[in-house]
Each structure stands twice: as structure tokens, then as C-alpha cells.
Amino acid sequence: MFQSFEVTSRPEQGPPRLAALRQELQAEALDGFLVPRADAHQGEYVAPRDDRLKWLTGFTGSAGFCAALRDVAGVFIDGRYRTQVKAQVADVYTPVAWPEVSLAEWLRAQLPQGGVIGFDPWLHAAGQIAQLEDALDGSGITMRRTDNLVDRIWEDQPAPPMNPAKVHPIDYAGEAHGDKIARLAEGLRDKGLGAAVITLPDSLCWLLNIRGSDIARNPVVHGFAVLHSAGHVDAFVAPSKLEGLEAHLGAHVTLHAPEAFLEALGDLSGPVLVEKATVPVAVWDALGDRIVWGDDPCALPKACKNAAEIEGSVAAHLRDGAALVEVLAWLDAQPAGSVTETQVVTQLETARRRDPALQEISFETIAGTGPNGAIMHYRVTEDTDSLLQDGHLLVLDSGGQYLDGTTDITRTIAIGTPPVEAKEAFTRVLNGLIAMSRLRWPQGLAGRDIEAVGRLPLWMAGQDFDHGLGHGVGAYLSVHEGPQRLSKLSTVPLSEGMILSIEPGYYREGAFGIRLENLAVVRSAPDLPGGDAHRAMLSWETLSFAPIDTRLIVPQMLTQGARDWLNAYHRDVAEKIGPRLSPVAKLWLDAATAPV
Known part of the structure; x- marks a missing residue:
């Protein structure tokens, strides 16, 4: 592990x-x-x-x-x-x-x-x-x-992370970092700004086409940067982290020790673009009235993936889906009461590690059975490790950091014979996932404008869940990426190329939890029959492929449209994932994706 x-x-x-x-x-x-x-x-x-x-x-x-x-x-x-x-x-x-x-x-x-x-x-x-x-x-x-x-x-406080960074190749990045710097610098000039301060690690890594390991499960490098409107970047990163990367960074980037950051801010003439929601107070104090509040200039370009990043994510999800299906097939062959949460986590992480492109898991694997599944971000420990018992639901939320993409997928699995109320709640959650996955919406709408679609089946039964419907996901970067979200709080318009999760759930404390999650990329919606569209529309292209447990579905609670979507999705799973599996897992998948 x-x-x-x-x-x-x-x-x-x-x-x-x-x-x-x-x-x-x-x-x-x-x-x-x-x-x-x-x-x-x-x-x-x-x-x-x-x-x-x-x-x-x-x-x-x-x-x-x-x-x-x-x-x-x-x-x-x-x-x-x-x-x-x-x-x-x-x-x-x-x-x-x-x-x-x-x-x-x-x-x-x-x-x-x-x-x-x-x-x-x-x-x-x-x-x-x-x-x-x-x-x-x-x-x-x-x-x-x-x-x-x-x-x-804190007497034994750990030392700051000092892990070496590496180049993120252009084949995966899709755009040279010099071109990114030039593009963003032009945007600063157009707004009459002299510079922008960058403090978010994923923005720094995206801008310079580098990746690191200063944060477990997230391939980022700690550091600060100043992007100048003249097309140059001052990067304030511990020298040992970037040793050997000087040729990659080139003339576009000047390296400094982090200790020089505040002094360099004092030398800026302004106006300086700073994001109020993320910049530390210490930077605010150093810049004073030279600040112009605005958005991190890397945020939206980073969120709107280019063709190479989307292509990489598609490929990563297919390999990741195959690893997950191998484990689901193994799990289904184990008698109830014979497997623990820890064993599931180990099996899944081992399956993912067989892919040489895997660099890390993308977050601590969540494998919560029975009452543990009702803890939304449950993490198994020696004290809580539980057997998967007959009648339990298992919430399995996991992902990988691959060189070509970041994955995050959740499936809820029946152990033995699930209770009726759990199956009904599961079907409502599934209806929410399907409703959002089928959605078409006008360009310009934000997450807050559409996220209720994924909650409506639960709301109609007096149920809900206390997390967002979806979060942004990076391209071999942070598994939680802003600014895009499917949340009642998000005002950021959804745009082509953004990758988000769609993950409705339901949690009954002390009993069970349910969550279903796919990642999807925002695309221009295909033309409808007749081609008489009133306005430009967007839609989802699903990236995640793994079967949804049909043993937990109450069929009469599905509309014909929802049933058609599910059966079509399962055909795609069988077609895309089946050829990548062992013979035993392939047989299991054929049965798991049978039409409902």
C-alpha cells in the first residue's frame, strides 16, 4: 500500500x-x-x-x-x-x-x-x-x-516537505508552459495590470508544467509565483525541489528562494492582481493599496482542459475502470462476513498499482460498510476495520493519479441481501446520477443553477445529502479542483473542457450509506433531431466506466428514460472495459451489465 x-x-x-x-x-x-x-x-x-x-x-x-x-x-x-x-x-x-x-x-x-x-x-x-x-x-x-x-x-512537528519536482511532458500537458505564460500575461496587459500573485500549488504546477509530491495523493509543489505582464514568471520555490529542471523552465522563469517572496512583493509597482479568497493575509499586508482583487489567472484556463488533457483522462479512466472491475469481481466471489474493509482497500490499491502509469492513489480510499458507510469521508483504521456482513452496503470511493489523468469513482455494493429501504434509497440516488448525466443546459449556467437536478429524486422522498453534488477534477493534479463545482454556492459558469464529478448520495447514521459517482467532461451538446436549437447548449460526456450494482435497484422506480440510459451505460462498460479484463472478471462483468 x-x-x-x-x-x-x-x-x-x-x-x-x-x-x-x-x-x-x-x-x-x-x-x-x-x-x-x-x-x-x-x-x-x-x-x-x-x-x-x-x-x-x-x-x-x-x-x-x-x-x-x-x-x-x-x-x-x-x-x-x-x-x-x-x-x-x-x-x-x-x-x-x-x-x-x-x-x-x-x-x-x-x-x-x-x-x-x-x-x-x-x-x-x-x-x-x-x-x-x-x-x-x-x-x-x-x-x-x-x-x-x-x-x-508542537515539539515533534514534522519538517516542511522538500520533495523533488518533475517535468509534466507536453504530450500530457497539451501546451508548453512558455505559451501559457504568454497567454496569461497578455490577459494581464489587456486589463492594465502589472502582475499577478499565485499562491495555489496546483496553479503553480499547471502554469510551469511541473508536478511534485509535497502533498500526499496530490502531485503538487509548494511555492509561490509572480506572473508579470511582460511575460515572465518569478518562482519562489525551495531550490532543491527544482534542481535539474532549469532547462525545462528556461528563460521564461527566474527561480528564487521562498524567503525572498515578501521582499519581492514589496518591489512590485502594481497594480497587482490577487485573489481575495485564497491569498494569505500576509501577502495582503505586503501589497497594501497596490492590490486589484480578482480571480487567480490560472484557475479557468486550468479548469478548461485542452484536447490532450481530455484524451489522457479518457485513457486513464479506462485503465482505472478495469482495475476496479477486477476487484468488484473478486469481492463478489467472497462470502459475506469473510472480508474486511482493509482487505478491500488493499485489493483495490494493489490492482491500480499494476498500471505503470500510476503515480499515487488520488485520495485515501474510502471503504465503509454498514454504519461506517454513513460517515461520508470515512477512512478505515485498525480500530474501525469491519467485516462486510450480510445485509450491509459497502461504499467504495477511490481513485488514482496517473501520468495522463486523475480518477475518482464511487460505487455502492450490496453484501448479501440488502434491506428494502436501502434499495429504495439507492434507486433514488441512481435516478439523481442519471438525471444529471442526461442533462442538457444553456451555456452560461453555473453549478448552482443545475445541481438540484441530481437531488430531486431524493427531495421528493424527503431525503437529501450534506455534500456538494460534484467537484472539479484536475488533469494529473488535485482530485478536488476549483473553481468549478456542482454546488448551490457555485457561481462559476460551466464551460467546455471542465471535468467534474457527479456524486449524489444518501446517509442514514448508524445504518448505511449510499453514494454513486462518475466523472464527466463538459461538452458542446450534440444537435437534436431537426436541428432547430433555440440557443447553444452544453451536456456531459461520461468518463468513468464501471458497473452499477443492479441488485440494489428497485426496477419499478426507474422511468423508461432512466432505464434506457442505464442499459446503454452498461453496454458501454462491457464494450470498453471487458477486453481489458482477466477471463474470470470478464465473465463477471457480462453478468453485472445485463440489461435491467
């Missing part, structure tokens, strides 16, 4: 660590300190050195933060983690339902007389702090920049 350094935090370690942090609060005359799950680059994923939230509280989710005050410490978590957090944090921490309860609202309630809250200016985005200060106006609560108090008490 793939290995990575683990930050350890057990519930019994929570009280002494919180007590040590509160001693630092007293020493600094602070009433509280914010501990986000973030690093200086403001990406979603963090290296072990930056996993301060996990070390302090024990919470391992991919989003959340702690507000540690002198007499109460809130762990703020969204709907994905409300079950998980109960088992992970000690009782000295209070789970807070977020964003239903905002940080400002909570602080006002806890500090009615006012107070001073410290924060590390490298670990909070400018937009976050500006919004918080506005919400606290008139409360008597003020925010103070300080060094990181958790780092003071």
Missing part, C-alpha cells in the same frame, strides 16, 4: 495539548486563537507539518477549523463530518455546526464583553479575515496577527 507520514492525535492527547495552547494565550494576552486546516498556499490539502488542526483536536476531515478560547474550544465542521467528529475529538472540544453557525456569531456569544483573537496571517485568506472583521464590527472583539501558537507547543 502507499505510505505517507501520519500526524498522530488520540482523544486522550486533546486535553493536555489544549491546555498548553491556553498557556500561550495567557502569555500573549489573547482571549483566543484560530487553528484552521490550512497552509500558506491556501490549498485544500496540507502536508503533515501543517496539519495543526488534526494534531490539536484529532479531527481528520478535509475542511474545518478550531476556535480555541480560554474556557471553550469550538471545532467547526460542515455536514459531511458531523458523525465523524463525534468519534475523533475529546470532550474538551465542542463541535459547532458550520456554516449554519458562523464564527463571528459564535465568538459574539462566547465573548459578550469583547476580546482579542489571534491568528497566523499566513494561514488565513484575506477574504476570510475581512469578512470576519466586518461581521465582528461593534462587538468589541478584535483580530490580532501573531506567530503560530500551535507551532510553539
Whole structure:
């Protein structure tokens, strides 16, 4: 199995660590300190050195933060983690339902007389702090920049990642990095801007056509960059990471140590484009009134994949689908009660590793059976590893980082004879997946405009789920990629070439979980019969190919259109994946894709 350094935090370690942090609060005359799950680059994923939230509280989710005050410490978590957090944090921490309860609202309630809250200016985005200060106006609560108090008490804190980077070949990238720099620099000039600051690791890697391993499961390099409108990039990356890449980077890129970043910002004449939602407060402070707020110039070009990136993703998904089907066939041959979650994870990761193009899995494999499946981002441990019992559902969510593409696929599998209520819920989830996969929509619509389509079958039964319907996915980059999302919060128009997941679900705490997920690329919608289209339309091209467990379907709950889509999809699975399989798995797939 793939290995990575683990930050350890057990519930019994929570009280002494919180007590040590509160001693630092007293020493600094602070009433509280914010501990986000973030690093200086403001990406979603963090290296072990930056996993301060996990070390302090024990919470391992991919989003959340702690507000540690002198007499109460809130762990703020969204709907994905409300079950998980109960088992992970000690009782000295209070789970807070977020964003239903905002940080400002909570602080006002806890500090009615006012107070001073410290924060590390490298670990909070400018937009976050500006919004918080506005919400606290008139409360008597003020925010103070300080060094990181958790780092003071974390005696065995890991070192920063210093892994070497590598070139991402043009055959996979589809565009030379010099051409990307020139194209984006022209966009800056057109807007009258002198430069743009880039802090997101995936933007840096996309722009320079490099990949790394500073974050487990994500092929990114930690660093900062300044893109100048003259067509040049100053990159602030530890020299050891880019050793040997000088010829690739060429005259377009000048390398600097990260320590020179703030000084270089001071030398910029402006105006400087900065993304308020992701840039650290420390950069905001350094640039002051030279800032022009706007979007990361790499974000949309990176999201709209070119032909080479889409071709690579298609190929990666076919190989990935074959690996998954081999494991599904193996699993179906095992008697109920004979296999554990860990064994499923090992089998799947071993199957993917047989592909020489695999560089890593794309996230920690989720294999949750029975009640564990109701934990949306469940991760099996020695303490939770469970047998797959008769009547269970298994949620299997996994993916790979291949040289030619990133995959992410979820299937829910029946173990033995599933309960009727689970089959009904599964069929609603499937109807949501199918409805979204069949959708055509006018150009210009955003994720918030169409995501309800994937929820409607559940809503009609009084059911729902507390995660987004879909997220963007990179091209051998981060498995969660912005700015595109299928979310009620997303205002970014969906555009051709964007790759997103479609993943409706349903979770019944203490009983079972259900999720189905395919990746799909946004395409120009094909002409309809008659060809009299009122306006330009978009549609999905499905990338993921693996069978959907028909044992969990209640056939009479499918419309004829949904049934036709499912049968056509299964024909595609059999045609595309079947020739890549072992004889035993091929026989299994033929049965699994029989028409419904």
C-alpha cells in the first residue's frame, strides 16, 4: 500500500495539548486563537507539518477549523463530518455546526464583553479575515496577527516537505508552459495590470508544467509565483525541489528562494492582481493599496482542459475502470462476513498499482460498510476495520493519479441481501446520477443553477445529502479542483473542457450509506433531431466506466428514460472495459451489465 507520514492525535492527547495552547494565550494576552486546516498556499490539502488542526483536536476531515478560547474550544465542521467528529475529538472540544453557525456569531456569544483573537496571517485568506472583521464590527472583539501558537507547543512537528519536482511532458500537458505564460500575461496587459500573485500549488504546477509530491495523493509543489505582464514568471520555490529542471523552465522563469517572496512583493509597482479568497493575509499586508482583487489567472484556463488533457483522462479512466472491475469481481466471489474493509482497500490499491502509469492513489480510499458507510469521508483504521456482513452496503470511493489523468469513482455494493429501504434509497440516488448525466443546459449556467437536478429524486422522498453534488477534477493534479463545482454556492459558469464529478448520495447514521459517482467532461451538446436549437447548449460526456450494482435497484422506480440510459451505460462498460479484463472478471462483468 502507499505510505505517507501520519500526524498522530488520540482523544486522550486533546486535553493536555489544549491546555498548553491556553498557556500561550495567557502569555500573549489573547482571549483566543484560530487553528484552521490550512497552509500558506491556501490549498485544500496540507502536508503533515501543517496539519495543526488534526494534531490539536484529532479531527481528520478535509475542511474545518478550531476556535480555541480560554474556557471553550469550538471545532467547526460542515455536514459531511458531523458523525465523524463525534468519534475523533475529546470532550474538551465542542463541535459547532458550520456554516449554519458562523464564527463571528459564535465568538459574539462566547465573548459578550469583547476580546482579542489571534491568528497566523499566513494561514488565513484575506477574504476570510475581512469578512470576519466586518461581521465582528461593534462587538468589541478584535483580530490580532501573531506567530503560530500551535507551532510553539508542537515539539515533534514534522519538517516542511522538500520533495523533488518533475517535468509534466507536453504530450500530457497539451501546451508548453512558455505559451501559457504568454497567454496569461497578455490577459494581464489587456486589463492594465502589472502582475499577478499565485499562491495555489496546483496553479503553480499547471502554469510551469511541473508536478511534485509535497502533498500526499496530490502531485503538487509548494511555492509561490509572480506572473508579470511582460511575460515572465518569478518562482519562489525551495531550490532543491527544482534542481535539474532549469532547462525545462528556461528563460521564461527566474527561480528564487521562498524567503525572498515578501521582499519581492514589496518591489512590485502594481497594480497587482490577487485573489481575495485564497491569498494569505500576509501577502495582503505586503501589497497594501497596490492590490486589484480578482480571480487567480490560472484557475479557468486550468479548469478548461485542452484536447490532450481530455484524451489522457479518457485513457486513464479506462485503465482505472478495469482495475476496479477486477476487484468488484473478486469481492463478489467472497462470502459475506469473510472480508474486511482493509482487505478491500488493499485489493483495490494493489490492482491500480499494476498500471505503470500510476503515480499515487488520488485520495485515501474510502471503504465503509454498514454504519461506517454513513460517515461520508470515512477512512478505515485498525480500530474501525469491519467485516462486510450480510445485509450491509459497502461504499467504495477511490481513485488514482496517473501520468495522463486523475480518477475518482464511487460505487455502492450490496453484501448479501440488502434491506428494502436501502434499495429504495439507492434507486433514488441512481435516478439523481442519471438525471444529471442526461442533462442538457444553456451555456452560461453555473453549478448552482443545475445541481438540484441530481437531488430531486431524493427531495421528493424527503431525503437529501450534506455534500456538494460534484467537484472539479484536475488533469494529473488535485482530485478536488476549483473553481468549478456542482454546488448551490457555485457561481462559476460551466464551460467546455471542465471535468467534474457527479456524486449524489444518501446517509442514514448508524445504518448505511449510499453514494454513486462518475466523472464527466463538459461538452458542446450534440444537435437534436431537426436541428432547430433555440440557443447553444452544453451536456456531459461520461468518463468513468464501471458497473452499477443492479441488485440494489428497485426496477419499478426507474422511468423508461432512466432505464434506457442505464442499459446503454452498461453496454458501454462491457464494450470498453471487458477486453481489458482477466477471463474470470470478464465473465463477471457480462453478468453485472445485463440489461435491467
